[in-house]
Amino acid sequence: MTTYDLRRLRLRSGDEHREAVEIELEPLVYGGQSYEPLPRTVEADLSIARATGGTVFNLRFESRMVGPCYRCLSEAEFREKIVANEYQDADPGADEELRTPYLVGDVLDLSAWARDAAALALPETILCRPDCAGLCPECGRDLNLEPHEHDPEPVDSRWSALEKLKNEL
Numbered sequence: 048m049t050t051y052d053l054r055r056l057r058l059r060s061g062d063e064h065r066e067a068v069e070i071e072l073e074p075l076v077y078g079g080q081s082y083e084p085l086p087r088t089v090e091a092d093l094s095i096a097r098a099t100g101g102t103v104f105n106l107r108f109e110s111r112m113v114g115p116c117y118r119c120l121s122e123a124e125f126r127e128k129i130v131a132n133e134y135q136d137a138d139p140g141a142d143e144e145l146r147t148p149y150l151v152g153d154v155l156d157l158s159a160w161a162r163d164a165a166a167l168a169l170p171e172t173i174l175c176r177p178d179c180a181g182l183c184p185e186c187g188r189d190l191n192l193e194p195h196e197h198d199p200e201p202v203d204s205r206w207s208a209l210e211k212l213k214n215e216l
């Protein structure tokens with residue numbers, strides 16, 4: 048877990064601090080599947096700007112997640128440039144919306160913040176390629192490797208029996 052202690056900065060109103068930080072990322076569980084950040088530790092740009100009313104935090108890094116394709120379960124990856132902002136009001140009694148959940152006392156939880164920002168950037172489905180054909184719903188074989196179709200279902204035998212009976216009457 049990577050944290051950042053703000054006390055060593057001694058920022059005053061109007062000050063801005065920028066720093067390159069290394070953040071350890073955690074795996075994500077998404078849609079019941081686990082996605083692994085690769086590499087596990089990313090280089091990120093952190094900026095902290097202090098104003099009279101509060102502090103603005105900005106974090107930028109490139110996220111790369113590797114895990115199963117939503118359709119065929121083979122390996123898929125997702126890359127995205129992440130830009131995340133958080134705000135902390137100087138007033139401890141301020142609304143929850145004006146207070147970042149990643150700051151506990153003077154310590155910023157960079158791992159949790161980066162994990163949540165990476166999770167928010169994920170698309171609805173992660174695919175090995177945009178036109179992945181997926182698995183056959185009938186036999187489960189990979190349609191990318193073995194494109195195939197099955198014969199249309201035979202007419203339900205109960206109905207045909209009924210039809211026959213009707214014809215006999």
Ligand SMILES: [Zn+2]
Binds near residue numbers: 117119121181
């Ligand atoms: Zn796929």
Ligand SMILES: [Zn+2]
Binds near residue numbers: 185195
């Ligand atoms: Zn099939």
